Amino acid sequence: MTENSTKKLLSKRDMLLNKADALALEADQLSYQGKYEEAVERYDQALAIYPSNPDLWAFKAITLSGGLGRNEEAYECWEKAKKLDHVLADAIAVTGPEVAVVQEKDLTDFKGSTAERIRNLVKQQNMDKKKR
Numbered sequence: 001m002t003e004n005s006t007k008k009l010l011s012k013r014d015m016l017l018n019k020a021d022a023l024a025l026e027a028d029q030l031s032y033q034g035k036y037e038e039a040v041e042r043y044d045q046a047l048a049i050y051p052s053n054p055d056l057w058a059f060k061a062i063t064l065s066g067g068l069g070r071n072e073e074a075y076e077c078w079e080k081a082k083k084l085d086h087v088l089a090d091a092i093a094v095t096g097p098e099v100a101v102v103q104e105k106d107l108t109d110f111k112g113s114t115a116e117r118i119r120n121l122v123k124q125q126n127m128d129k130k131k132r
Helices: 003-032 036-049 054-068 071-084 086-091 113-131
Strands: none
Touching: 003 036, 003 054, 036 054, 054 071, 054 086, 071 086
16 A cells, blocks of 8 residues: 555544434434434444444433433443443443432542543432432
């Protein structure tokens, strides 16, 4: 393979990863707006490009469970995310296919946006429980 063709392949790969990131961002925004079905569609599109991204699987699971109550599908996504990233697996706990729950375990050692967002979701969950 020539240097030029290697650059073209890397460029195409980068372009696809950027597209997956853009789709994930759009999914996040749709989810925030309560448009959960559309968000799941965007996560699916991003996963078609980058199926080995555990963050995409995790946020799809959160959307499926928290937004749509589709816990069995969410459980499958959590399992895929956990298989792809052992740190993420340690940051989340899934109690079973009926209930996919994010639990706050000692997340202080976890770095990156996924751990931070999961930590924020757990805090929000706890605040919501206190309000009830």
